[in-house]
Amino acid sequence: KAGVTQTPRYLIKTRGQQVTLSCSPISGHRSVSWYQQTPGQGLQFLFEYFSETQRNKGNFPGRFSGRQFSNSRSEMNVSTLELGDSALYLCASSPSTSGNLNEQFFGPGTRLTVL
Amino acid sequence: AQSVAQPEDQVNVAEGNPLTVKCTYSVSGNPYLFWYVQYPNRGLQFLLKYITGDNLVKGSYGFEAEFNKSQTSFHLKKPSALVSDSALYFCAVRRPMDSSYKLIFGSGTRLLVRP
Numbered sequence: 001k002a003g004v005t006q007t008p009r010y011l012i013k014t015r016g017q018q019v020t021l022s023c024s025p026i027s028g029h030r031s032v033s034w035y036q037q038t039p040g041q042g043l044q045f046l047f048e049y050f051s052e053t054q055r056n057k058g059n060f061p062g063r064f065s066g067r068q069f070s071n072s073r074s075e076m077n078v079s080t081l082e083l084g085d086s087a088l089y090l091c092a093s094s095p096s097t098s099g100n101l102n103e104q105f106f107g108p109g110t111r112l113t114v115l
Numbered sequence: 116a117q118s119v120a121q122p123e124d125q126v127n128v129a130e131g132n133p134l135t136v137k138c139t140y141s142v143s144g145n146p147y148l149f150w151y152v153q154y155p156n157r158g159l160q161f162l163l164k165y166i167t168g169d170n171l172v173k174g175s176y177g178f179e180a181e182f183n184k185s186q187t188s189f190h191l192k193k194p195s196a197l198v199s200d201s202a203l204y205f206c207a208v209r210r211p212m213d214s215s216y217k218l219i220f221g222s223g224t225r226l227l228v229r230p
Contacts, residue, residue: 004158031216033216033217033218035218035220042221042222043205043220043223048217055214055215058217092159092216094216100211100213100214100216102216103161103164106151106158106160108156108157108158
């Protein structure tokens with residue numbers, strides 16, 4: 001099975017622009033989560049989607065949004081970029097079984113640099 | 116509030132020696148606990164998890180972790196370290212009562228295994 005894929009791998013934007021990142025989960029996985037990783041704040045949960053519905057949301061401003069499509073692929077969007085949004089954005093997927101005891105499988109990440 | 120603490124920013128060990136990477140958590144109820152490893156410019160790779168049952172959990176690449184409920188700890192261990200184990204290690208927690216796959220991560224511990 002192919003792993004979680006994220007595109008693009010690297011992105012450079014300027015302040016005020018917006019950006020869209022894409023994530024394709026492992027085939028059959030319906031849960032997709034997004035995390036932001038920075039040296040200062042570490043790994044922080046952004047949001048999770050399950051069957052096209054946002055199931056959980058972290059403590060990020062409304063500039064951060066996401067969606068999930070019927071094929072479980074997910075996108076996250078960041079509007080009005082700020083320098084502090086520079087980070088590695090990680091996507092993770094999980095199989096859909098009862099309960100939430102499964103591990104998450106992570107993609108390689110998208111490295112966003114805001115100038 | 117949920118939290119995970121990794122008290123050591125870096126752990127240094129000689130190849131062939133045993134290693135321990137510490138993790139403590141603060142979560143109500145009986146949490147699910149996870150360890151992930153991150154190599155440079157890569158996403159997170161799952162090592163092992165504790166859900167219930169035996170307090171000693173065995174995982175990938177010879178790693179194991181011991182769950183201690185009274186000390187709220189979940190330390191990662193390996194009997195004999197390899198240079199290739201050098202990487203960034205993250206402990207994470209999830210609450211079973213959450214209808215979500217959201218993970219709360221510790222700040223990470225950099226493991227350096229010297230030849």
